[in-house]
Amino acid sequence: MAGSAGDGEFGFQIAPMLxxxxxxxxxxxxxxxxxxxxxxLTTQLPGSGGPSGDVPLQIGIDSDGQVTFSGVPxxxxxxxQLQPLIDxxxxxxxxxxxxxxxxxxxxxxxxxxxxDVLNACAAAKVKNLAxxxxxx
Amino acid sequence: xxxxxIKRQRKRRRLDVDGDPEFQVAPMxxxxxxxxxxxxxxxxxxxLKNDKAVNLADANHAKPNEQNPHHKHEIxxxxxxxxxxxxxxxxxxxxxxxxxxGLASAIAAKHAADPEGYVVIRADRDAEYSNxxxxxxxxxxxxxxxxxxxxxxKNTPTPAPGPTTTASQ
Numbered sequence: 626m627a628g629s630a631g632d633g634e635f636g637f638q639i640a641p642m643l644x645x646x647x648x649x650x651x652x653x654x655x656x657x658x659x660x661x662x663x664x665x666l667t668t669q670l671p672g673s674g675g676p677s678g679d680v681p682l683q684i685g686i687d688s689d690g691q692v693t694f695s696g697v698p699x700x701x702x703x704x705x706q707l708q709p710l711i712d713x714x715x716x717x718x719x720x721x722x723x724x725x726x727x728x729x730x731x732x733x734x735x736x737x738x739x740x741d742v743l744n745a746c747a748a749a750k751v752k753n754l755a756x757x758x759x760x761x
Numbered sequence: 762x763x764x765x766x767i768k769r770q771r772k773r774r775r776l777d778v779d780g781d782p783e784f785q786v787a788p789m790x791x792x793x794x795x796x797x798x799x800x801x802x803x804x805x806x807x808x809l810k811n812d813k814a815v816n817l818a819d820a821n822h823a824k825p826n827e828q829n830p831h832h833k834h835e836i837x838x839x840x841x842x843x844x845x846x847x848x849x850x851x852x853x854x855x856x857x858x859x860x861x862x863g864l865a866s867a868i869a870a871k872h873a874a875d876p877e878g879y880v881v882i883r884a885d886r887d888a889e890y891s892n893x894x895x896x897x898x899x900x901x902x903x904x905x906x907x908x909x910x911x912x913x914x915k916n917t918p919t920p921a922p923g924p925t926t927t928a929s930q
Contacts, residue, residue, distance in 0.1 A: 637786050653800075663811075664823035665881060665909040686890070732891035736840075736884045737818040739893065740912055744820035756897060 666743045668754050679725055682717060683757070684710070684746075686730035690738045707745040714749035722752065729757035811883065812839035812852055818886040820912040835881045835909070836871045838864065840892055842885035849885075849892040861896040869903045879907040 685693040690702035692710055700709045717724050726746060730739055746754055826832055839852040851858050856867045872878055880900045884893055897908055 637784060639784060661817075662825070662914045663817070663911050664820070664825045664914040665829065665911055666820060666823045667829075667879075667907065667909040730890040730894075732889065732894070734890040735886070736888040736890065736893060737886035739890055740818035740820050740886070740910060743910065744822050744912075747820075747822040747824075756894065758894070 666740065666747055668743065668756065679721065679723070681725040681727040681753075681755075684726060684728045684742055686728070686734040686738050686742060688731050688733040690735065692738075692742060705741050707741055710742070710745045711749045714746065714751060718749060718751065724751075725753035725755070726751045727755050727757045810837040810854065812841060814841050815839050815883050815885050816842075816887070817883060817911055817913045819915045821915045823912045823914055825914060829909075831877065831879060834875055834877045834879060836868065836875075836878045836905075837881045837883060837911075838868070838896065840882060840884035840888050840896065842888040842892075844887060847889075849888055851896065861892075861899040864896075865899050865903065868900060868905070872903050872905055878905065879909060880905050881909045881911055883911040 683693075683695055685696070687693070687702075691698055692700050692702075692707060694710060694713050699713060700707045714726070728739070728742055728746075730742075743754075826835075836853070841850040841852065842848075843850065848859070851861055851864050853864050853867050853871070856864055858864050868880070882893060882896065900908060
């Protein structure tokens with residue numbers, strides 16, 4: 626108490642300040658833990674590019690999640706990795722690396738399923754990817 | 762004489778007090794205010810764009826946002842999904858609409874302000890494709906050709922996310 630009254634300076638309490646700082650630190654640590662790591666899958670919109678020579682490969686998605694590859698069902702509706710689709714895409718891209726791929730889900734397809742297919746295309750390193758107008 | 766003795770005593774006392782390291786309040790407050798400003802700026806630009814009500818789809822081959830060189834140009838559109846009414850709601854910054862057409866003017870304004878801007882769709886995993894495709898149609902008519910989908914990156918043994926699937930037609 627000697628310093629506070631004697632010299633006319635106001636005393637600075639470090640303990641409450643440390644308390645506040647620790648609470649702030651805790652707050653930021655908790656919010657950082659709740660943060661989810663987001664990423665993105667990119668694509669082009671239909672009609673934005675000029676027509677290319679190759680006939681695009683059609684990938685369809687049914688309302689129950691069944692994926693079709695040029696009209697032929699591929700993979701399991703509950704399989705999120707879609708390894709059979711990746712294998713088929715790999716085969717096609719091995720002969721033509723710029724093969725355009727068009728994804729045409731039905732209007733009632735779930736977004737998670739569309740993302741699964743996009744994810745498979747990213748895994749197969751498809752370079753020319755676009756969405757078709759939705760089939761009903 | 763007595764005055765000098767008091768002075769000497771006071772001097773000794775102050776030396777004693779100052780034996781422990783001096784704590785400077787002003788610079789500390791400066792630093793804290795700068796930190797607070799920093800966090801406030803980060804919050805308004807990065808966090809508020811993302812709608813916490815959206816339950817994102819997950820994928821493991823997506824590219825982390827920070828690796829995208831055009832990261833600063835994103836126009837984030839949230840698509841909320843109401844499971845009980847089976848309807849979607851579109852949110853772009855402070856604008857919200859029940860149909861994508863309701864956001865058309867906001868998207869066009871964003872695109873005019875930043876011609877390099879591209880749309881990032883943060884859609885709920887249960888949303889229907891028709892909601893997304895209608896939104897993409899609106900973006901297309903606004904002159905935006907590149908669209909990205911936000912996903913949650915699931916940690917799986919497959920490392921090296923491939924190059925983007927951006928089409929170059």
